[in-house]
Amino acid sequence: MNNTSNLKRKVQAYLPRLPADLFKLVVAFIFVFPFYWMFVTSFKPYIETIQFPPTLWPQNFTLEAYTAILGKMNLLSYAKNSVIITLSIIVLQTVVMIPAAYAFAKYQFRGKNLMFTLVLIAFMIPGQITFITVYILMAKWKLLGTLLPQIIPFGANAFGIFLLRQSFMQVPDEIIEAAELDNASQLQIMTQIMLPMSKSTMITIALFSFVSHWNAYFWPLVMTDTEKVRPLTIAIERLKDVEYGINWNILMAGNVLLVLPVLIVFFFASRKIIESFAYRGVK
């Protein structure tokens, strides 16, 4: 008797939340299904990929798509390029971003607003507008045979500077003054006080940077003239033989290999992202 009324109460309490939860389920399904589809397609033989009605799970489970790409293409060297480029960009951006954001957040100097406006403008100009001049510049510097044209232009991350500045501004000035009284250098304040208090923001920025540069296609395509310096995305695109039909299983196997690192990183970092976007007051 007591139990049933308890259950009833619980159900009644839950009912108003039901539509929202259903909606979340639908949204989750919409986002997850393409990944699921990519994953199962990569384990099908070609003929099953074009079957109609399609199969939701491989009837003839096969690794032939994976052996086809891993055996033929030197994916490892492309992957190595992707890793070097992405990590270098993140390191470079961090080194540039922290002092810049700190200065914009806590210093008063002439031209500060103008300079911050310039950062915001840089944030708004897409690579499609600058690539030809950058390409010609890189050609003049004789850097096209190296990985640098894919790294240097991204040294300053305008979005990151903006986000980190907001985060630094939330740190009360009293804390910095206290540190200064204790004879802390500006570098120490930045690295030992500001950074730990903005950890989730840093991780979020690094993560966004990682995803966008790991997945970059346009920039590497126009900035490279030799296979030696190309990242994984270009190698995967090559699997799509547009002119004469597509082997979906092979294309999807390539994409699985491409997104796997991103998924793994997201799996471990998702909590930090949510934290940094949720409002945090002064403790």
Place this chain on the structure above:
Amino acid sequence: MRITKTMSLVLLVVMLLSAAVFAAPPTVTEPITIQIWHTRAAGANGDQIANAIAEFNATNAYGITVEEVYQGGYVDTLAKTMQSLAAGTNPELVLLERAAGVPVMATQGVLLDMAPYAERDGFDLGNVPPVLLKYSYYNDQLISMPYIRSTPLFYYNKALFAEAGFDQAPTTIEDLITVGQRMTRQENGQTVVYGFELLNDPGWFIQNMLYQLGSNLVSEDGMSTPSLEDGTMLKALTAWRDWIDNGWTCPPTVTRGEATMKDLFNQGKIASYFASSGGMTNILKNAEAAGIDVGVAFLPTWDIPSAPTGGGNLAIIQRGKNDQQMAAAWEFMKFVMSDEQVAQNAADTGYLPVTYGAVETDVIQELWAEHPEYKVAFDQLAIAQELPWSEYNSEYIEKLKVVCSQLIIDQSITPEEAIEALKREADIIFW
């Protein structure tokens, strides 16, 4: 004394000048690395160029190393080449779409005239079928060679044809209509089998129909569009729209048209289509995996039997390149144009063997004996025609494609309105 000095100076200048004019083309004297930018992505196509380059690098006597760089499709490769020309980082060799790419580069004067090299080395251009050489000459200069060339063919599902009582492909458009209608099957108001599909590739298929009707997409001088005036364009577009409206021709999809069409064919939902011979190896392989027996035949014809050709030509870029680089590029050009390489290229992919000598090789003869389908493509060259050279071609064909998609896919305009729209576009493009 003075005179002799002046005279000897003049003599020296004359000698130097004549040496420059009559100098034999350079040869490669030391090891060198050159680049080729190409469009041959993956699968049979990508493997083919990788293997050919590996063989050249291992066997050439000059220490030349060719490095291949895949640059996307024809449009991307052309755009990247233009960009690199501006920056001075262009490759020695580039693969260009014969009608949409070669004229763009040729009119800018960046392509090397290979005639002196060909003459020096006794390279026999008579070995190449003349129809494939249309985009090889510009102002009497030899500026490109046919490399991955193809011709569209009629592919059909033999089992579906047999079920409907046909044991061979239609040879005329009238036959195609009869066969296509008979082949089409509906269940519960849904079309489960279409008799035919025509891709939205008017630069090939519509242009060829116009030729078959006695007209052409552009005039011989490349300056006007006769088919808009003489009614042949209206006839071809009206026919195509009728075929769709009558329900036996499947309309192409907006994106990935060719891949989608081939998937449907392999599912047994389309009985026949037109497509390039260049993809034949993939078509046969995938159809076999799907358990479908593919027949291959000439394109059906209106009045005059004909077929277009297409694909890519290989050219050497002279801008910013020294003698050694150009000479090395020529060596590679000669290598890929050798009968053995041409034969291998054709056998691996389904592209046309572009020399008569290649056809005589064991590789091609054995291939044809085993898969007579490949021979059909080469035989069709006998009736092949080529789009007249015009620098306006690619722009006009692009507009034609848009108009066709409005007519065939959106069905938002009538054939008459399509002609009006094309006339407006042609007025702007051709002047």
